Amino acid sequence: MTALIEAKNLSRFYGRQCAVENVSFNLNKGEILGFLGKNGAGKTTTMQMLCGCLAPSAGQILINGIDLLDQPKQAKAALGYLPDTPPLYKDLSVHEFLHYCARLHRVPRQRCAKAVHKAEQRCGLESVRHRLINQLSKGFQQRVGIAQSILHEPDVIILDEPTVGLDPIQIQDIRQLIKQLGEQHGIILSTHILSEVQQSCSHVQIIDQGRLILTESIAGLNRLMNTERINLRTRLPVDIDTLKALNGITAVEAKSPHEYIVHFHTKAAVTDRLAACVLENQWGLEAITPLKKSMEDIFISLTSQTHT
Amino acid sequence: MIFTIARREFQSLFLSPLAWSVLAVIQFILAYLFLTQIETFMAFQSQLAQISHAPGITDIIVAPLFSNAAIILLLVTPLLTMRTLCEERRNKTLTLLLSAPLSTTDIVLGKYLSIIGLLACIVAMTGLMSLALLFGGELDFGKWFCNLLGLLLLTAAFAALGLYLSSLASHPTIAAIGSFGLLLLLWIIDWKAGLQNQSSDVLEYISMLHHFQNLQSGLLDSQDVLYFVLFCATFLILSIFRLEYERLQK
Numbered sequence: 001m002t003a004l005i006e007a008k009n010l011s012r013f014y015g016r017q018c019a020v021e022n023v024s025f026n027l028n029k030g031e032i033l034g035f036l037g038k039n040g041a042g043k044t045t046t047m048q049m050l051c052g053c054l055a056p057s058a059g060q061i062l063i064n065g066i067d068l069l070d071q072p073k074q075a076k077a078a079l080g081y082l083p084d085t086p087p088l089y090k091d092l093s094v095h096e097f098l099h100y101c102a103r104l105h106r107v108p109r110q111r112c113a114k115a116v117h118k119a120e121q122r123c124g125l126e127s128v129r130h131r132l133i134n135q136l137s138k139g140f141q142q143r144v145g146i147a148q149s150i151l152h153e154p155d156v157i158i159l160d161e162p163t164v165g166l167d168p169i170q171i172q173d174i175r176q177l178i179k180q181l182g183e184q185h186g187i188i189l190s191t192h193i194l195s196e197v198q199q200s201c202s203h204v205q206i207i208d209q210g211r212l213i214l215t216e217s218i219a220g221l222n223r224l225m226n227t228e229r230i231n232l233r234t235r236l237p238v239d240i241d242t243l244k245a246l247n248g249i250t251a252v253e254a255k256s257p258h259e260y261i262v263h264f265h266t267k268a269a270v271t272d273r274l275a276a277c278v279l280e281n282q283w284g285l286e287a288i289t290p291l292k293k294s295m296e297d298i299f300i301s302l303t304s305q306t307h308t
Numbered sequence: 309m310i311f312t313i314a315r316r317e318f319q320s321l322f323l324s325p326l327a328w329s330v331l332a333v334i335q336f337i338l339a340y341l342f343l344t345q346i347e348t349f350m351a352f353q354s355q356l357a358q359i360s361h362a363p364g365i366t367d368i369i370v371a372p373l374f375s376n377a378a379i380i381l382l383l384v385t386p387l388l389t390m391r392t393l394c395e396e397r398r399n400k401t402l403t404l405l406l407s408a409p410l411s412t413t414d415i416v417l418g419k420y421l422s423i424i425g426l427l428a429c430i431v432a433m434t435g436l437m438s439l440a441l442l443f444g445g446e447l448d449f450g451k452w453f454c455n456l457l458g459l460l461l462l463t464a465a466f467a468a469l470g471l472y473l474s475s476l477a478s479h480p481t482i483a484a485i486g487s488f489g490l491l492l493l494l495w496i497i498d499w500k501a502g503l504q505n506q507s508s509d510v511l512e513y514i515s516m517l518h519h520f521q522n523l524q525s526g527l528l529d530s531q532d533v534l535y536f537v538l539f540c541a542t543f544l545i546l547s548i549f550r551l552e553y554e555r556l557q558k
Contacts, residue, residue: 051407055556076409087404089316091323103312104408148404 002065003028004078004156004186005050010059012045012210019045021210023059027156032182034201035190042210043190044084047160050188051081064155077106080154084161086145090134094125094144097133098151105152119151122177138165146174150181157181159189163196175200198222223250223263229291230271232260235284242281246273261291309410313418317392318425327426330388334380334430335437341376342437345369366448370438371524374455377434378520381427381463382491388426389470390484392419393547394477412551416544420471427463431456451526458523461536462516466491468543475550491516 005027012020020042027033037043048054050061052072061068061075068075089097098116107115120126123143128136133144142165149157162178163171178200181187191197197204197218204221206214232238237257244252248270251263264270271288278285321327349368356362393416396402405415435456441447470487477483498508498515512518516539519532 048403051403053403053406053555073409073411076407079407081403081407083400083403083407085400087399087401089320089401090399091320100312100316101404101408104309104405104410106309106409 003062004064005188006060006062006065007046007050008060008062010046010049010056010061012042012049012054013057019210020049020056020207023207023210023212025205025212025215027186027188029155029186030183031203032178032187032189032201034197034204035188035207036192036194036197036204037190037207038192041207043207044160045210046207047081047158047188047190048083050158051079052076053081053083078155080105080149080152080157082145082149082157082159082162084164086141086148088133088141088144088148091132093130093132094120094136094147095129097144098147101148102151105154107152115151115153119147122150123147124173139167139170142166143170143174146177153185155185157185157187159187161191162189163191163193228264230262230264230274231287231289231291232262232274232278232285233287234258234260234278235286236282238278238283239281243274243277246270246277249274258286309414310418310421313405313410313415314421314425317419317422321388321422321426326388330384330426331430331433334377334384335433337380338373338377338434338437342369342373345372346441364448365441365445366451369441370447370452370455373438374434374459374524377430377459378462381430381459381466382495383488385423385427385463385466386470386473386484386487386491388423389467389474389487390477390480391474392423392471393475393551394480394483398479406555412548412555416471416475416547416551420467420544423467423471424464427467428460431460431463434459448526451524454523454526454528457528457533458520461523461533462520465516465536465539465543468540468547472543472547472550475547 003026005025007026008024010020010023011018023042023046025033035043035046045054049056050063050068052068052075055069063075064078066075066078089100092100095116098119099112102112102115103109120129123146125140125143125147128140133141136144142162146159146162149159159178163174166174175196178187178189182200182202189201198221201218203217204214205212205216235258238260240252240254240260243249243260243262249262249264253261253263255261262270262274271290275285275288346369349365352368393402396405435452438447438452438455466487469490470483473487473490474480474483477486494514494516496515496517498511498518513535519535522529522532
């Protein structure tokens with residue numbers, strides 16, 4: 001099966017400034033990929049490149065196996081995009097606007113009404129369908145933007161900060177909707193809210209200063225968070241199985257014959273036992289250093305590492 | 309796809325008061341000028357009757373009416389075209405079109421056709437007004453048709469240039485001023501040649517007025533028609549390039 005999105009070595013320069021540097025990733029069906037990054041990290045630029053609004057300076061984008069740059073029309077047919085500012089014609093009513101979008105996305109005329117109706121239903125827009133977009137609140141405008149991006153049932157949905165400006169209940173609804181959509185489509189969503197990624201995504205990518213610094217599944221991320229890690233340095237190689245047998249330790253990775261990363265559950269205080277074990281076996285303890293834990297810590301540490 | 313965009317744009321022109329007020333104002337001014345022209349004709353009618361091969365009402369009333377309409381449209385078209393691409397970019401709605409499965413050509417031509425639609429309405433109304441002369445006399449329909457075609461081609465050229473400037477400018481007023489200035493320059497560019505009593509072929513060829521007047525005289529020359537067609541094509545292609553360039557550069 002081909003990946004829905006295959007981005008290969010994407011780079012983008014604005015003049016001499018590099019906004020995105022050598023970013024590669026894949027998105028498969030049924031995945032919800034959260035794109036995390038600080039302001040100005042390159043999230044929006046990457047998304048604009050994926051949607052064909054911006055041509056990459058270097059690299060290749062395949063959507064459903066079709067090259068976005070060579071065959072933009074065919075490739076874009078499988079795309080739904082919500083930019084950071086929802087693109088709305090404010091002098092139209094919700095219904096008229098969605099109809100126009102459906103036509104733009106080549107939904108056949110006889111299926112338009114049905115598609116628009118379904119999108120309105122999914123985004124809770126039925127009560128306002130005949131109102132002018134201009135008169136709607138920001139939250140509703142955001143929903144119209146989301147409706148616009150899903151109404152032609154695209155394989156790939158790209159949402160740039162979809163929950164900005166919504167109240168907490170609406171945010172819950174939208175997250176629910178995203179999860180539901182994620183079962184049959186591939187979704188990329190960008191945000192700078194960490195908990196949002198934890199709640200709605202299956203995979204996470206952290207981008208900083210134009211570079212991808214972490215690609216991880218949400219399970220992997222949770223493991224990073226629920227477990228603590230210790231960096232262990234010894235003079236002699238250790239027996240990994242002996243360490244693993246210690247109560248509370250979940251995994252041991254060898255970085256080199258003298259350096260190991262030990263994962264363990266937060267609750268179990270294993271530092272003492274670990275040290276005792278190393279001493280007992282006379283492996284020559286040199287250093288024992290605790291590593292980061294919370295998602296914020298991971299995020300901050302990853303983004304600050306690249307600064308230094 | 310082109311027609312989907314064009315229809316939406318055309319409808320939204322009529323959703324705002326803009327199209328209606330433009331139509332009303334132009335119609336009012338033209339009607340006034342039309343009546344003064346008829347008055348002039350009435351005053352000279354007895355003298356004209358004595359000349360053999362005297363100019364008819366088509367030359368005395370219809371041609372000046374279309375010239376006046378051309379000058380008014382020179383002022384108005386930049387106001388109609390200024391918002392087309394510029395406003396989309398300012399409101400960030402251009403991304404909707406760019407991320408949809410459309411080519412830039414579809415976008416530009418769609419926008420262009422919507423403006424042409426409105427301009428065609430104005431031209432048709434001018435044509436209808438001159439047909440009112442049929443109540444009291446006869447028209448030379450060949451010339452009438454040439455005038456109509458000339459005005460349509462001329463406004464199509466105005467719109468193409470206006471659209472291009474709208475794709476360049478960051479603010480609608482800049483697009484309007486820019487396209488108005490350029491159009492006026494192209495309108496008057498061969499006046500200097502006339503003053504010094506030496507005609508420059510190049511300037512004469514560039515001048516829009518020159519080609520328009522040729523058509524107005526009832527001479528349907530392919531050279532003049534081609535001038536306008538080339539003019540429109542050039543600026544439309546430039547607009548398409550400009551949008552493509554934006555995707556690359558930004």
